[in-house]
Amino acid sequence: MRVIIGGIPGVGKTTVLNALTSKGFRVENYGDSMLRVAVSLNYAANRDELRKLPLWKQKEVQRLAAESLSKFESVIVDTHFCVQTDGGYLPGLPPYVLEILKPDLFISIEADPLEIFERRKKDTNRRRDNDSLEKIRQHMEINRGYGINYSAMTGSPFLIVMNENDRVAEATLKIEAVLKPSTGDK
Incomplete structure (x- = not known):
């Protein structure tokens, strides 16, 4: 479930x-998953940088984080x-x-x-x-x-x-x- x-x-x-x-x-934190994705793509090193990404990058990070969580x-x-x-x-x-x-x-x-x-x-x-x-x-x-x-x-x-x-x-x-x-x- x-x-x-x-x-x-x-x-x-x-x-x-x-x-x-x-x-x-x-329990998996969605924000932590997003940060892991952003770090792996060299988009951001922390949550502050994550929030400042261009919208298209934020959406990509959201999507990839959701894909990683959907495996559970x-x-x-x-x-x-x-x-x-x-x-x-x-x-x-x-x-x-x-x-x-x-x-x-x-x-x-x-x-x-x-x-x-x-x-x-x-x-x-x-x-x-x-x-x-x-x-x-x-x-x-x-x-x-x-x-x-x-x-x-x-x-x-x-x-x-x-x-x-x-x-x-x-x-x-x-x-x-x-x-x-x-x-x-x-």
């Missing part, structure tokens, strides 16, 4: 994905459904990427906007935007909209998993239950 998991910064996506990795699930029959792809830029929100998974990946399921990891706001303030390890509660709420709604759109484009289900403070285990179990459904009669 190929699953794509997205969530806005501060929602706890990395924490949930680390928990899934520790349970034996294969069972994988969770860690990505952003949309990317917030100064010029608006960009799709994280353009149609040509979805056609290559052929995902079976989309999962949006979400949290209460106030919790996200507080998490971002406490997280000194990452450079986070100082968005207002309203901006966080808007970004999460737009992210969800992109995920629903991808679901409609591919015919694959869309699931929302809440990652509330101190409840990572619950979020992880909900995802695990979908990925490893019980085989018993009910």
